[in-house]
Amino acid sequence: MATKTTSSKSKSTSAQKxxxxxxxxxxxxxxxxxxxxxxxxxxxxxxYTMQKFGGFCHLYIGQEAVLAxxxxxxxxxxxxxxxxxxxAHPIALxxxxxxxxxxxxxxxxxxxxxxxxxxHMFDKERNLFGGHGIVGAQIALGAxxxxxxxxxxxxxxxxxxxxxxxxxxxxxxxxxxxxxTWKLPVVFVIxxxxxxxxxxxxxxxxxQDLSQLGANYDMPALSVDxxxxxxxxxxxAKAAExxxxxxxxxxxxxxxxxxxxxxxxxxxxxxxxxxxxxxKDKDPITIVKEQILKEKWMSEEELKEMDKKIxxxxxxxxxxxxxxxxxxPSELYEDVYYQEDYPYVKY
Numbered sequence: 001m002a003t004k005t006t007s008s009k010s011k012s013t014s015a016q017k018x019x020x021x022x023x024x025x026x027x028x029x030x031x032x033x034x035x036x037x038x039x040x041x042x043x044x045x046x047x048y049t050m051q052k053f054g055g056f057c058h059l060y061i062g063q064e065a066v067l068a069x070x071x072x073x074x075x076x077x078x079x080x081x082x083x084x085x086x087x088a089h090p091i092a093l094x095x096x097x098x099x100x101x102x103x104x105x106x107x108x109x110x111x112x113x114x115x116x117x118x119x120h121m122f123d124k125e126r127n128l129f130g131g132h133g134i135v136g137a138q139i140a141l142g143a144x145x146x147x148x149x150x151x152x153x154x155x156x157x158x159x160x161x162x163x164x165x166x167x168x169x170x171x172x173x174x175x176x177x178x179x180x181t182w183k184l185p186v187v188f189v190i191x192x193x194x195x196x197x198x199x200x201x202x203x204x205x206x207x208q209d210l211s212q213l214g215a216n217y218d219m220p221a222l223s224v225d226x227x228x229x230x231x232x233x234x235x236x237a238k239a240a241e242x243x244x245x246x247x248x249x250x251x252x253x254x255x256x257x258x259x260x261x262x263x264x265x266x267x268x269x270x271x272x273x274x275x276x277x278x279x280k281d282k283d284p285i286t287i288v289k290e291q292i293l294k295e296k297w298m299s300e301e302e303l304k305e306m307d308k309k310i311x312x313x314x315x316x317x318x319x320x321x322x323x324x325x326x327x328x329p330s331e332l333y334e335d336v337y338y339q340e341d342y343p344y345v346k347y
Contacts, residue, residue, distance in 0.1 A: 030229045034064035037088040060088040062259040065284035067092035069232025081129040081142045082161035084119035093126040101317040107324035136169030146186035165196025180217040183248035187239040197262045198270040214251040226256030227282040
């Protein structure tokens with residue numbers, strides 16, 4: 001029987017933090033990684049309005065600390081799976097962003113050969129298993145990946161991301177029950193950015209501390225300030241240690257915020273400008289930048305140079321995507337699963 005662990009809540013704020021436990025390199029890595037994610041997504045927003053690519057487009061602007069903190073806490077061979085707000089995940093994991101941009105443009109050089117688009121980013125080399133467009137489907141897939149590692153007796157952890165809207169799907173409860181029963185090495189991560197499309201958590205659930213959702217399954221959980229790289233790192237480190245040593249799943253609620261609408265077609269009229277501005281005071285990029293300047297690890301001028309370098313890199317990604325070839329029509333018949341002896345009806 002699972003040992004019952006009650007859900008705890010991290011209540012630290014930026015103003016209450018003690019002297020940082022993290023070193024110069026960690027802060028610089030966080031800053032550069034988050035800035036690249038931010039500039040990339042800003043460019044995606046511009047390109048989408050210019051109709052450079054189509055389909056759906058969900059931006060990650062505001063949520064960058066969740067990925068930056070995960071990457072600094074995880075081990076290289078750990079696995080990641082997420083939903084469709086997924087441009088930043090491969091970038092945070094170290095994928096060259098030009099391949100992400102090419103995928104958005106539907107080009108053969110894209111991560112999914114131009115066949116997946118915005119919602120389906122994969123990178124086998126970095127153990128990124130998508131990018132999934134079906135709301136909540138990745139919850140069970142993440143548990144399946146963890147089951148495979150457990151079966152092979154490999155000490156990897158799978159980080160399974162979902163939004164606060166996806167937790168309303170029934171598949172979450174089936175997966176939580178099975179994952180706890182089998183003690184799978186999976187960390188479930190709820191990116192709670194307050195809104196499931198345009199519906200607030202307050203309007204859609206009686207339970208607003210989403211870390212409590214694991215309680216019925218005796219799943220240990222933690223609610224984390226997802227705008228703080230420091231707290232995110234510590235939350236992931238604790239959860240991964242628990243899962244890696246064979247104690248089963250761990251649930252993390254990352255309390256974060258998206259500055260843009262649900263997708264590029266969403267004007268976000270369901271929230272006030274004052275609300276958005278209040279969260280910009282907690283912008284993780286600004287907070288990390290202030291720490292770097294405070295410690296004199298880099299000057300304001302050096303940080304501006306880094307920003308210029310990243311903007312240039314993003315533009316090079318656009319050039320690469322535009323110059324890459326589009327798929328040939330014959331590609332429709334490639335990478336499609338087919339089994340010759342499978343029974344089917346012939347017409």
